Amino acid sequence: MNRSMNNKNPKIFVYLISGFLLGLVIRLKFSSSYQALSKCHDKVILDQKEQSKSGRSINIEKPVTVKAKPNRFNNDYRPYFVYSELGFKNLMFVGVKISEQQLMTNGVTINNTWSSDDQTVVFFTPYSRDSEFHNRFVKKLNLNVIQLPDIVDTSSDLEFSLRIVQYMKDHHLNKYNWFILSNDNVYLNMVNAGDHLKRLNSTQPIILANKIKGECSSSHGVIMSHTALSNYYQTDGAGFPSGLLSKLGNKETLFCNSERFLNIQSSNMQRVLGDGNTLNVISIAPLKSNTDMLKLHKTIVQERLKETLKTSRNLQASIKEFHDRVPNDVLEKKLTWPLGYPRPFRPSSRFEVIQWTLFDKNKMYAFTDQEPTSSFPASYYGDFTEILQTVKQAINQKYGNRRLELLNGYHRVDPKRGAEYLIEMKDKSSDKVYRYQLLRPFSRVESLSMPAATEQKGIHIVLPLLKDDMKYFEKFMQMYKRLCLQSGENVVLLTVFVNIRDGKFEEEKEPFLEFKNLISRYKQSYMWAQLPWLQVGVKHISDVLVMDIVSMKLPSNALILLLSHHNHFTVNFLNRCRVNVVTGLQVFFPIPFLEYNPDIVYNGKQKPAFSEVHTTTGFWGRDSYQVGCFNNNDYKAARMWKNDFLDENLPNNKTILGVFEGSNLNVFRALDSELHTWYEFENCVSDVKTNKTECHFKNSQRLGNRAQLAQVFFDFNNSKKP
Numbered sequence: 001m002n003r004s005m006n007n008k009n010p011k012i013f014v015y016l017i018s019g020f021l022l023g024l025v026i027r028l029k030f031s032s033s034y035q036a037l038s039k040c041h042d043k044v045i046l047d048q049k050e051q052s053k054s055g056r057s058i059n060i061e062k063p064v065t066v067k068a069k070p071n072r073f074n075n076d077y078r079p080y081f082v083y084s085e086l087g088f089k090n091l092m093f094v095g096v097k098i099s100e101q102q103l104m105t106n107g108v109t110i111n112n113t114w115s116s117d118d119q120t121v122v123f124f125t126p127y128s129r130d131s132e133f134h135n136r137f138v139k140k141l142n143l144n145v146i147q148l149p150d151i152v153d154t155s156s157d158l159e160f161s162l163r164i165v166q167y168m169k170d171h172h173l174n175k176y177n178w179f180i181l182s183n184d185n186v187y188l189n190m191v192n193a194g195d196h197l198k199r200l201n202s203t204q205p206i207i208l209a210n211k212i213k214g215e216c217s218s219s220h221g222v223i224m225s226h227t228a229l230s231n232y233y234q235t236d237g238a239g240f241p242s243g244l245l246s247k248l249g250n251k252e253t254l255f256c257n258s259e260r261f262l263n264i265q266s267s268n269m270q271r272v273l274g275d276g277n278t279l280n281v282i283s284i285a286p287l288k289s290n291t292d293m294l295k296l297h298k299t300i301v302q303e304r305l306k307e308t309l310k311t312s313r314n315l316q317a318s319i320k321e322f323h324d325r326v327p328n329d330v331l332e333k334k335l336t337w338p339l340g341y342p343r344p345f346r347p348s349s350r351f352e353v354i355q356w357t358l359f360d361k362n363k364m365y366a367f368t369d370q371e372p373t374s375s376f377p378a379s380y381y382g383d384f385t386e387i388l389q390t391v392k393q394a395i396n397q398k399y400g401n402r403r404l405e406l407l408n409g410y411h412r413v414d415p416k417r418g419a420e421y422l423i424e425m426k427d428k429s430s431d432k433v434y435r436y437q438l439l440r441p442f443s444r445v446e447s448l449s450m451p452a453a454t455e456q457k458g459i460h461i462v463l464p465l466l467k468d469d470m471k472y473f474e475k476f477m478q479m480y481k482r483l484c485l486q487s488g489e490n491v492v493l494l495t496v497f498v499n500i501r502d503g504k505f506e507e508e509k510e511p512f513l514e515f516k517n518l519i520s521r522y523k524q525s526y527m528w529a530q531l532p533w534l535q536v537g538v539k540h541i542s543d544v545l546v547m548d549i550v551s552m553k554l555p556s557n558a559l560i561l562l563l564s565h566h567n568h569f570t571v572n573f574l575n576r577c578r579v580n581v582v583t584g585l586q587v588f589f590p591i592p593f594l595e596y597n598p599d600i601v602y603n604g605k606q607k608p609a610f611s612e613v614h615t616t617t618g619f620w621g622r623d624s625y626q627v628g629c630f631n632n633n634d635y636k637a638a639r640m641w642k643n644d645f646l647d648e649n650l651p652n653n654k655t656i657l658g659v660f661e662g663s664n665l666n667v668f669r670a671l672d673s674e675l676h677t678w679y680e681f682e683n684c685v686s687d688v689k690t691n692k693t694e695c696h697f698k699n700s701q702r703l704g705n706r707a708q709l710a711q712v713f714f715d716f717n718n719s720k721k722p
Contacts, residue, residue, distance in 0.1 A: 089226070091194055092178040094121045095164050099153070099184075100128050103137055103145065106184040109290035111143055113297040114188050120176070124164045126151045139664070161218075169229050177202035179229050182221040186285040187296050191304070193223075193282045196260065202226045207254045210261035210283070216254060220261040220283040261285075273299045315340055341441055342416045356410040356422070359384065368619070383419070383440075384409070391423045391436045403428040418442045457490065457578045460558045460632075464496045464546050465565060467511045472565040472680070477522060479568045485526045489574065494554070495519065496546060497535040542650045544639075544659060549646065551635050557583075558632040562656060567592065567627060568610070570674040577629040580668055587630040587660050590672040594621040597679050600704040600712060613673045615705060620671055625657040627675060638663040 094115075098107055107123055115121035123145045130136075137143045148163050161181060168179050178197045182188060200206060208223035209216050224232075262281040264272050272278055279300060287293050316339040326333045336343050347353045358365040359376075367374050376384065392404050410422040418441040425434045465473055473495075484491050497512040510516075512535065519531050536549050547562070554560065561577050573590070580588035595618040598607045611617045638659050639645050660667050679702055684695035703709060 089174070090120065090176045092120065092180055092197060093168060093172050093176040094180045094182060094188065094190075095168060096121065096123050096182050096184055097160060097164060098123050098125055100125050100130075100133070102184050103141075103143065105290050106293075107137075107143055107145075108141060109293050110184065111141070113293060114190055122146055124148060124160075124167070126153050126155065126160070135664075165224075165229070165232060169232060173226070173230060177226050179224045179226075180221055181218075181224070182283070183219070183285070185287045186219075186221050186283055187287060187293055188221065188283055189279075189281065189300065192280065196282060197223070200225070205231055208260070209254065209256050210263065211256035211258040212263060216256035220263070220285045223282075272296070279303050312340070337437070338439060341439065345414050345416045354412050354414065356412045359409045359411060361406045384411075387421050387423065387438060387440075390438065391425055391434075394436065395425060395434055404434075407433060457559060459491045459561050459574060459577060460554055461491055461493045461561045461563055462496060462547070462550055463493065463563050463565060464498050464543070465512075465515065466498055466500070466541075469565050470514050472678075473515060474518065475678070476565050476568070477518060481522065481526075483569070483571060485522070485529055487571065489571065491574070492530040492532070494550065495531070495533040496550060497533060498541065498546060499535060499537045500541065501537045501539055539648050540652065542648075542652060542654070543656055544654050545646070545648060545650050547635065547656055548639060551632055551639070554632050556633050556636065560628075560630055560632055560635070562626070562628045562630075564626040564677070566678045566680055568676050568678065570610070573672055573674045576672065580670075581629045581631060583631045583633060584665075586666040586668050587628065587634060588668050588670075589625060589628045589657055590675050591669055592621050592624055592627055592675045592677045593671075593673060594618050594624065594677045594702060595679050596702060596704045596708070600708050611676065616708070618676075619701075619705075621677060624677065625655050626677075628656050630656075630660065634663075634665055635659070638665070 096107075096110060103123065103125065110121070110123075121144065123143055125145060125147055127147045127149050133145075133147070137145050146167070148160075148167065151160055151163050164181060165179075168181075172179070180188065180193070202225045204225060205228040206223075206225040207228050209218055210220040211217070212219070260282045262272070262278065262284045264284060264286070272284070273295060278284065278296075284296065287296070319335075319339050323333070323335060331343075345354065355366070357367050363373050363375060364380075365373055388406060388409075395402055395404060404425045405428060407424040407426040408422075409424070411419065413419050418439055421436075421438040421440070423436045423438065425436070426432070427434070463476070480493060483489065484493075495515065497515060499511060516533065519533060523529060523531055534550065534553060536546060538545055543562075550560075559578065559581060561574075576590070577588060580586065593611075593613055595601075595611055596616075601607075601617055644650055657667065681702075682695055682699055684692050684699070704712070
């Protein structure tokens with residue numbers, strides 16, 4: 001058998017060799033035609049399509065090109081909001097028809113009640129000839145008011161309503177799914193409206209209105225879908241209100257239902273407040289006065305709060321019921337108060353321990369590292385007052401009326417839960433002490449619309465200097481070269497040399513010669529850099545007087561950044577300066593991070609170029625007003641018509657911030673982690689006792705925190721020991 005197999009082996013090799021040669025011949029024969037076909041494959045497809053359309057042949061050798069469609073956007077175009085890319089729309093837009101006389105009453109009431117549930121409530125009024133209209137209602141009362149230029153007080157209600165509908169279509173059609181047109185005597189329950197409209201399809205032409213005595217009425221408001229509004233076109237029509245609904249839709253699109261709208265009379269207002277069905281409707285009208293609207297809003301909010309508390313109790317009961325099924329080795333086995341909230345923050349080291357702040361009815365203790373006692377900040381006082389009122393109400397409700405006073409209070413902020421309080425109340429009649437623990441949890445995180453600096457708007461940096469500031473000026477210019485000159489930032493550095501005319505500089509020909517030589521060297525290295533300088537002579541140091549002079553030298557529309565030679569910053573801070581200044585509306589005075597003495601903080605180690613924001617490296621200078629961003633037009637408007645403009649006898653205590661606080665502009669202050677102030681020991685040579693005391697106090701603050709100063713004293717005492 002083995003012999004027969006050996007005889008067949010040569011035949012197998014012959015078959016293999018023959019097959020290999022045959023495949024090689026076929027490949028060599030068809031490879032050239034395959035390459036030619038692959039090269040003109042795209043052209044053949046295009047030619048076949050073209051030939052099928054026109055019925056005539058096209059030369060294959062001639063290349064066929066297809067022009068790209070022109071793009072109406074730049075290559076770097078990108079919509080600002082993500083939802084605009086995805087085609088998302090906001091839920092609803094509410095337009096309230098109101099007269100100018102009713103804005104002070106009904107307008108303010110609506111703005112403080114049901115409009116707080118929705119941020120897109122706009123008041124529409126006829127055109128007003130009052131020049132103070134915008135200042136009175138928009139700036140002071142914070143009302144979102146739009147004046148319709150082609151509507152006057154004598155216009156009909158139908159014309160007024162249709163003009164509002166046309167405005168909604170022209171300006172907000174692609175931003176919202178639903179549109180509501182309402183009167184100023186209507187109370188809209190925005191929560192119920194949102195829940196109901198989310199169940200409906202806005203792509204269908206739907207118009208919702210109330211049904212009174214078998215007929216559709218727009219007295220309680222009209223709700224229109226996106227599609228229904230897009231189909232609207234303005235024409236002349238019949239009277240109001242049936243004329244309005246006939247203009248907006250027809251029998252197929254108009255849905256009238258009295259279940260979602262509540263019609264009330266002046267005689268049964270008290271019955272409406274006690275009716276449980278009031279909470280389920282969308283619209284309630286007509287309200288006779290703004291007092292009725294306030295009472296109605298109070299009732300609805302209280303009932304909504306009761307429902308929330310009931311839901312919270314049910315959830316806590318479910319947690320307790322489920323707790324027995326949790327394994328013993330799981331962290332959630334141990335319940336923490338209050339149920340349903342995140343567990344308290346657990347520090348991983350002693351440096352992360354959150355300290356309690358002690359307070360009584362007069363002061364706070366150890367609130368900051370710099371001051372052992374301090375008065376209540378304005379932002380804390382209202383919070384503490386509400387907490388104490390809540391504790392008193394709970395004690396009186398449980399034990400009866402008691403004569404209570406605050407014994408001790410403790411406060412801290414847990415980064416995972418919120419503000420925690422321990423309140424000890426003393427009963428004056430029995431000397432009994434009640435301790436209550438309270439938690440004010442963090443509310444829902446909301447995004448604030450913050451515009452981004454999309455262009456490098458020019459900034460004029462104003463830097464005032466005295467004769468003795470040369471060493472700080474060199475340090476500042478090194479930082480300025482690294483951040484602005486080498487990166488090509490659109491900034492202009494205006495150095496202002498302040499020469500005090502008190503006889504000290506009379507012997508010297510040029511007290512600022514070194515400064516000017518340094519600027520010349522930077523100009524030679526950076527030919528394109530704008531480094532102008534200005535020298536002024538004054539009797540005494542005054543920031544306002546220097547700024548008065550500088551404002552006359554700069555363009556009227558210049559964006560000014562007033563700095564000190566102790567400040568250093570980043571490019572991101574310049575962008576925030578561009579964004580936070582709104583001409584004619586807002587100025588920006590950031591709160592810098594004041595650095596401690598580097599010799600104490602780093603104790604011989606090398607100091608980094610930009611220190612980390614930490615309690616061991618410095619503190620926030622809430623009383624520092626040296627840095628400010630504002631428009632030159634706004635400064636001139638606040639100063640030019642004053643009697644002390646360019647007056648050399650201006651007091652030293654007048655600040656730039658005080659100039660804007662006395663104007664109609666908003667002063668925006670915020671912590672900025674990328675704006676630091678270098679440490680400098682200030683020489684307290686003032687003759688005024690209060691200024692000298694304040695100067696010494698600031699020097700002591702800037703040395704270091706209590707732990708670092710204690711370590712310095714400890715090392716000093718050890719060095720004295722033999």
